[in-house]
Amino acid sequence: MKLFNFLKKGNSKKKDEAPVKADEAPVKAPAKKSSKKKVEKKLIQIWKPRPVDIEKFFPGDEIIVSKTDKNGNIIYGNELFIYMAGYTETELLGQPHNIIRHPDMPQLIFKALWDTISQGKEINAYVVNLAKDGRYYWVFANVTPSFNDEGNIIAYHSVRRKPNPRALEIIIPFYKELRRAESVGGMHESTKELVKLLESQKMSYEELVLHLQYKI
Numbered sequence: 001m002k003l004f005n006f007l008k009k010g011n012s013k014k015k016d017e018a019p020v021k022a023d024e025a026p027v028k029a030p031a032k033k034s035s036k037k038k039v040e041k042k043l044i045q046i047w048k049p050r051p052v053d054i055e056k057f058f059p060g061d062e063i064i065v066s067k068t069d070k071n072g073n074i075i076y077g078n079e080l081f082i083y084m085a086g087y088t089e090t091e092l093l094g095q096p097h098n099i100i101r102h103p104d105m106p107q108l109i110f111k112a113l114w115d116t117i118s119q120g121k122e123i124n125a126y127v128v129n130l131a132k133d134g135r136y137y138w139v140f141a142n143v144t145p146s147f148n149d150e151g152n153i154i155a156y157h158s159v160r161r162k163p164n165p166r167a168l169e170i171i172i173p174f175y176k177e178l179r180r181a182e183s184v185g186g187m188h189e190s191t192k193e194l195v196k197l198l199e200s201q202k203m204s205y206e207e208l209v210l211h212l213q214y215k216i
């Protein structure tokens, strides 16, 4: 089965190894801890939790923080990030950040995120995340690049706050519309929807999300 291909990798016979007769087959040593860990990490990437329609709450005065390398692999998470994601710190570190991606998120928002931060700029976005137990939690995320002394991007940093509930009343149906557009015509169609909204509001994307978070 394709799903398990990666498990066979380490076991494949080297090219010039002599064939082993059945009665000479060596007793297999138990898998080393490190390779067991690697398998566990791969499994976490493959087996995405099934979303359930139950919210996971966090206190409004606390912030959820994570950092990634340039490729979006998690290199740090604060206690609240780990708690909300529902994985252990060991399970999370090194994983692509999409480990907590919720299927209700339109792809366009992540495209906007990566296009913006890879150009060295910050972005704010409403994001619904998926915890390990399938619960969801909405955040208002600020994502920024970190630079080295030469001005090159070396990592990314995200700070998430509780979203304004009134903003979510607008964002939830709008994201639904974006996903519908994506299912019909991909990101080309969802981009059109976003442009339509921004034009009707006479705001840029950044102005709109900040307005929704702090001014309504």
Ligand SMILES: Cc1cc2nc3c(=O)[nH]c(=O)nc-3n(C[C@H](O)[C@H](O)[C@H](O)COP(=O)(O)O)c2cc1C
Pocket: 066, 067, 068, 072, 096, 097, 098, 099, 100, 101, 102, 105, 110, 113, 114, 127, 128, 129, 143, 144, 156, 157, 158
């Ligand atoms: C610093 C940082 C934080 C991120 N935080 C999240 C997050 O909380 N939830 C999420 O789904 N994606 C987050 N992403 C975006 C993911 O890297 C990824 O683009 C997204 O989950 C979509 O994954 P996919 O393209 O595999 O569908 C973050 C990226 C960066 C760089």
